Each structure stands twice: as C-alpha cells, then as structure tokens.
Amino acid sequence: MKIAVLAGDGIGPEITAEAVRVLKALTSDGLHFELEEAPVGGAGYRASGHPLPEATLKLVKGADAILFGAVGDFSLDTLPRELRPEQAILGLRKELNLFANFRPALVYPELVHASTLKPEVVTGLDIMIVRELTGDIYFGQPRGIHTLPNGEREGFDTMRYSESEIRRVACVAFDAARKRNRRLCSVDKANVLDTMQLWREVVIEVAKDYPDVELSHQYVDNAAMQLLKNPKQFDVIVTGNMFGDILSDEASMLTGSIGMLPSASLNERNFGLYEPIHGSAPDIAGKGVANPLATILSVAMMLRYTFNQGEAADRIESAVKKVLAQGFRTGDIAETGKLTVGTREMGDAVMAAL
Ligand SMILES: NC(=O)c1ccc[n+]([C@@H]2O[C@H](COP(=O)([O-])OP(=O)(O)OC[C@H]3O[C@@H](n4cnc5c(N)ncnc54)[C@H](O)[C@@H]3O)[C@@H](O)[C@H]2O)c1
Numbered sequence: 001m002k003i004a005v006l007a008g009d010g011i012g013p014e015i016t017a018e019a020v021r022v023l024k025a026l027t028s029d030g031l032h033f034e035l036e037e038a039p040v041g042g043a044g045y046r047a048s049g050h051p052l053p054e055a056t057l058k059l060v061k062g063a064d065a066i067l068f069g070a071v072g073d074f075s076l077d078t079l080p081r082e083l084r085p086e087q088a089i090l091g092l093r094k095e096l097n098l099f100a101n102f103r104p105a106l107v108y109p110e111l112v113h114a115s116t117l118k119p120e121v122v123t124g125l126d127i128m129i130v131r132e133l134t135g136d137i138y139f140g141q142p143r144g145i146h147t148l149p150n151g152e153r154e155g156f157d158t159m160r161y162s163e164s165e166i167r168r169v170a171c172v173a174f175d176a177a178r179k180r181n182r183r184l185c186s187v188d189k190a191n192v193l194d195t196m197q198l199w200r201e202v203v204i205e206v207a208k209d210y211p212d213v214e215l216s217h218q219y220v221d222n223a224a225m226q227l228l229k230n231p232k233q234f235d236v237i238v239t240g241n242m243f244g245d246i247l248s249d250e251a252s253m254l255t256g257s258i259g260m261l262p263s264a265s266l267n268e269r270n271f272g273l274y275e276p277i278h279g280s281a282p283d284i285a286g287k288g289v290a291n292p293l294a295t296i297l298s299v300a301m302m303l304r305y306t307f308n309q310g311e312a313a314d315r316i317e318s319a320v321k322k323v324l325a326q327g328f329r330t331g332d333i334a335e336t337g338k339l340t341v342g343t344r345e346m347g348d349a350v351m352a353a354l
C-alpha cells in the first residue's frame with residue numbers, strides 16, 4: 001500500500017508524525033506500507049516556488065492514498081491566490097476528482113464534558129456529513145476582482161453545480177445512509193439560490209432509487225441552528241462544498257474539539273485523500289500541543305475506505321477510545337484544571353493502546 005505523506009504547514013508536521021507512527025506500528029500485523037513524504041502548501045512554495053510542486057503531484061498520482069496534514073501560512077497571504085498554500089489542497093481535490101468528502105462527527109462518552117452543548121443533547125451523537133468537494137462557489141467561473149465603471153472594485157465568485165455533480169454525491173450519500181440508519185437530510189438554500197433549487201430537484205430524483213432511505217430537506221440557516229438544538233435528529237447530511245465546510249466545523253464542537261474530526265475525500269474508485277478537517281493552527285504551531293487524534297482517525301478511515309482493512313481500522317479506533325477512557329487529554333479536550341498531554345504523549349498513548 002503506497003501512501004503519499006503530505007504534512008504541510010503549521011501543526012501539519014506535528015500531527016502527521018503521530019499518524020505515521022500509527023501506520024508503521026500496523027506493519028507488525030503483516031500490513032505493508034510504503035510511505036513517501038513530499039512538501040505541500042507553504043512548505044511546497046518555499047521548497048520549489050509552488051504550493052503543489054510538480055514532484056508532489058507526481059508522487060500522489062503514483063500512490064494508492066494520501067495522508068494530508070494541513071496547509072496555511074498567514075505570512076504568505078499577500079501572494080497571488082494561485083500561489084497561496086490553500087491552493088494545494090484545492091488543487092489536489094480537483095485534480096484527483098475527490099468529489100465525495102466524508103466528515104463524521106462522533107461524540108465519545110469521555111468527551112461529553114468537552115462539548116459546547118448539554119450532555120443530554122450530545123451523548124451518543126454519531127452523524128456523517130457528506131460534503132461535495134470539487135464544485136460550488138469554490139471552483140465556479142467566472143470569478144475575480146474587477147473595476148466597475150464608477151472606479152470602485154468589485155469581487156465576484158460563481159456558485160454552480162451541474163446535475164451530474166449533484167447526482168453523484170447524492171448517490172454516495174444515499175449509499176452511506178443505507179449502511180447506517182437510513183436517514184438522509186439534504187441541506188441547501190433552495191429558497192434563494194437557483195443552483196440550490198437544482199440541487200434539491202436532483203436529490204429528490206435520486207431518492208426514487210432509494211425508497212428505503214428517508215429523505216428530508218433543510219435550509220442551511222435552519223440546519224446550522226438545528227445542529228445546536230437537536231443534533232441527534234441527523235444521521236447523514238449531504239450538502240454542497242461551502243455549506244459543508246462551515247457545518248462540519250460547527251459539528252466538530254459538538255464532539256468537543258475540531259482536533260477530533262477526521263475526513264476522507266474520495267473519487268469514484270475509492271482513491272482517497274485523508275486529513276483532519278482542521279487547518280494549520282498557526283496559533284499553536286511548533287508548541288507540541290496540537291491534538292493528533294483527528295489525523296490518527298483519518299488513518300483509520302484510509303484503511304477502511306481505500307484499503308478495505310476494516311479490522312486494522314477498528315484497532316486504531318479502539319486504541320483512540322482506550323486512550324480517552326484512560327484519561328489522556330490534549331489541551332483542546334481537557335477539563336479545566338485537569339492535567340494535559342502534548343501531541344507526542346498522545347501519540348505515545350495511542351501506540352501503547354495499539
Ligand atoms: N485542509 C486544510 O489544510 C485546512 C483546513 C482549514 C484551514 N486551513 C488553513 O489553516 C490556517 C489557519 O486557519 P484557521 O485558524 O481558520 O483554522 P484552524 O482549523 O487551523 O484553527 C482554528 C482553531 O482551532 C484550533 N485547532 C485546530 N486544530 C487543532 C488541533 N489539532 N488541536 C488543537 N487545536 C486545534 C487552532 O489552534 C485554532 O484556535 C489558514 O491558513 C487556513 O486557510 C487549512
């Protein structure tokens with residue numbers, strides 16, 4: 001199993017190092033991983049003048065899966081957009097056609113205290129957000145900043161989705177719902193946006209092939225509120241690129257921390273990029289305090305989705321549950337006044353539990 005390891009910027013290298021240790025530990029189970037690292041994001045720009053260097057792209061194209069840390073470097077924010085670190089992850093998603101993004105939000109019993117919501121609202125919460133990842137206002141043309149006849153500048157981006165783009169992610173979400181509790185909520189803004197009216201129409205068409213899955217619809221503003229009011233009403237949520245970005249960060253706080261949410265970004269062949277949903281966290285980078293569990297759990301998703309190694313994935317997830325039960329906490333998930341561990345110690349604990 002060939003894995004390209006792209007650690008990226010900020011806390012990226014710290015959290016990725018722990019996930020790589022976990023992968024290497026599984027080698028003793030008879031699994032064989034070939035790991036190769038390459039620079040990406042700000043690190044890619046500094047190494048070769050581009051956030052997604054040619055050599056990095058070549059490496060990922062020859063790999064079976066990608067383990068991704070995070071990109072983002074505020075000191076490069078003045079660069080033209082195409083050279084900024086974030087273009088690396090956007091470029092990989094587009095180039096590799098990773099349209100289906102799975103972002104599970106799971107509340108571990110030991111972390112109920114860390115949730116921003118009351119225990120009875122989040123205990124046992126287990127939802128899956130399926131975010132479309134290669135379309136929407138993120139990639140729609142035209143876009144830009146131009147000067148109006150009156151001399152002021154205007155910025156513009158275009159929200160667009162074709163029927164086939166909506167259909168394929170809807171199918172993925174219905175399939176996921178079928179394997180879970182057979183409830184799918186499609187989140188859109190069909191009351192205002194034409195793109196989203198089409199979204200709703202196509203989702204309803206696709207639903208005809210899934211009579212066993214209960215489909216509901218919510219406008220995104222209501223969905224953002226419902227996630228805080230009664231998150232357990234959801235099983236699978238399917239939504240567009242931008243709404244999914246925002247709702248998944250929101251959902252992370254139901255679980256206690258953004259440092260707990262892994263993700264899988266897949267194409268039609270289950271080739272995948274696996275990354276935590278958070279960013280490079282410049283405010284804590286280099287301090288050794290970042291929570292590595294989202295990245296470690298992303299490795300479990302990789303084993304399950306791309307490599308069909310469900311047992312190994314279960315082992316990682318059980319190890320994470322065990323360290324939480326043992327009381328290991330990085331700062332983001334700690335109770336006030338309680339002892340915390342750093343990134344490396346959390347990795348050590350997971351290794352020991354494995
Ligand atoms: N996929 C990605 O690579 C990705 C995702 C999101 C943001 N970004 C980029 O990251 C940079 C920083 O963005 P931001 O500050 O808006 O979001 P962020 O997710 O990096 O950080 C938000 C907050 O969450 C905390 N946090 C994040 N991950 C954590 C972890 N593992 N453990 C403990 N705390 C954690 C941070 O310290 C910060 O306070 C920006 O350049 C942004 O574009 C990249």
Ligand SMILES: CC(C)[C@H](C(=O)O)[C@@H](O)C(=O)O
Nearest residue numbers: 071086089090245277278279
């Ligand atoms: C860094 C950025 C391009 C990215 C996104 O908006 O998709 C991030 O926020 C994410 O959630 O992976």
Ligand SMILES: [Mg+2]
Nearest residue numbers: 245246249277
């Ligand atoms: Mg995001």
